[in-house]
Amino acid sequence: MFRRRPPLPPFPPGGLLVGGAARDWLRGAPPKDYDWAVPDPAAAARAMAESLGGSAFPLDEKRGYWRVHLDGEAHHDFVPLPADLNDDLLRRDFTVNALAVTEAKKILDPAGGQADLRARRLRMVSAANLRADPLRAWRAVRLEVTLGFRLEPETERVVREVAAALANSTLRMPAAERIRDEVHALLLHPDAAHGLKRLEDLGLLALTLPELREGIGLQQGGFHHLDVFEHGLEALHQLLARLPDAPLPLRWAALLHDVGKPRSHTVDAETGRTHFYGHDKLGAALTTQMLTRLKLPADDIRHIARLVEAHMVPLPAGDKEARRFVHRRRDLLPDLLWVMLADREAARGPSSSEASRHAYAVAMGRVLEALEDRPAPPPPLLTGGDVMALLHLPPGPRVGEVLRALNEAVALDEIRNKEDxxxxxxxxxxxxxLR
Known part of the structure; x- marks a missing residue:
């Protein structure tokens, strides 16, 4: 059923391969990272780093956790070998993770994880284990999607119970950083849209991205055939179908580009038409709030929010407008075009047609040609000091306004030398x- 098992690196003295690494090896997949239970983690980590040319450092000196980074390879984590290995394995989340492999390739499986691997089934070791660390509810969805397994019914029931207990504060929410990491693992998968649907189905999306849920059932009409929520998922799907290696910020922007629509929704009393005025700016503000809550890096948040705010800008109708488009939004390109394309391809309502999509593609082509023609901005012809001297101005916003107008004229090839x-x-x- 599974592929041939890949070779394993040399085992540390007295060590066992445990958890997800053991699971992946048994499935015939090279472990993404290696988890070792060893008698002396510090000594084992230093020995591996010395023999393989990596670097060893403590992750948690108090608990004796160490890590080794090897250039271009998965990292290796070392934890103390427990006195009772079976008891340790039985405290884990799912049976497929409650596995260990010895150097002689003997498999330790106290929870029946091998049978669940063969059945492609995700089964909890116990309900108490899931409640002990509620993050495991998110991990259940992540493992379903990334392994292609399915939650067995009793485990799914307990995951729903955990979500409900978190919602009513009976259980304490995991740290935002830990939830973020599970969501990112989902977003990095080709079937990320399905993973987000599963979070919603199990009651976890309301605990993670409640603003995104506000679009459920909100119909749009016109170019759109899906409600706002489903449209965001479809935009993510369309992005990944065209750009499988899309970076995380771009995935977030595709998913959240219309998150401002529910709160900007209005209906014209006379025509009955639906409007979402200002949803781009409101969406950028909501995006900032949501991703700040999930502890994303500040630079990523700013970039994602700017993509959300800019996704409605009109595409250029001519070559000069294309150069202006590139000049004004150069730091967002080509990401902005990818978000706009994903948005358009996720909208196939009655107002959408092959002709409209063709016109959109032609306009995008103009921008790409302009970007290819001038991949870097032209060097400035005058500095702020030059402008102040020429106009006898003190430092201030007026100098910046003049420089912006000048640099745009240079970008449009209207000015080519210092004299001009x-x-x-x-x-x-x-x-x-004169005004």
Whole structure:
């Protein structure tokens, strides 16, 4: 049923391969990372780092956890060998993770994980284990999607119970960083949209991204054939179908691009038409709130929010407009185009047609040609000091306004040398003084 088992690296003295690493090896998949239970984690980590040319460092000195990074390879984690290995394995989340392999390839399986592996079944070791660490509810969805397994009914029932207990504060929410990591593991999978649907089905999405759920059942009409929630999932799906290696920020932007629609929803009393005025700006603000709550890096949050805010900008109708589009949004490209394409391909309502999608593709082509023609911005012809000297201005916002206008004119090939740049600045100042 599974592929041929891959070779394993040399075992640390007295060590066992445990948990997900043992599971993956038994499935015939090279472990993404290696988890070792050893008598002396520090000594084992240093010995591996020395023999294989990696670096060893403590993850948690108090508990004796160590890690080894090897260049271009999976990392290796070392934890103390428990006094009662079976008892340790039986405290884990799912039977397929409650496994260990000895150097002689003997398999330790106190919970029946091998049978569940063969059946592609995700079964809890015990309900108490899931409640002891509620993050395991999110992990259940992640493992379903990434392993292609299915939760067995009793385990699914307990996962729903855990979600309900978290919602009513009977159980304590896991740290946001831990939830984020599970969500990111889902988003990095090709079937990420299905994973998000499973979070919703099990009651976990309301605990993770409640704002995203506000689009459930909110119909849009026009270009759209899906409600706002399903449209976001479909946009993510369309992105990954075209760009399987899309980075996480781009995946987030595709998913959240319309998150502002539910709160900007209005209906024209006379025509009955639905509108979502300002949903791009509101969506950017909500995106910032949501991803800050999940502890994403600040730079990623800013980039994602800017993509959400910009996803409605009109595409250019001509070559000059395409150069202007690139100049004004260069730091968002090509990500912005990917979000816009995913948005358009996820909308196949009555107003959508092959002709409209073709026109959209032509406009995108203009932007790509302009970006290819000038992959980097042209060097500035004048500095802020030059502008201040020329116009006898003190430092201030007016200098920035002039420079922005000048640099855009340069980007549009309207100005090609310093002499023309100085003349442009003087004309700009003269027009301003005449107002």
């Amino acid at each position: 740049a100085r003349a442009f600045v003087l004309r700009l100042s003269e027009r301003a003084s």
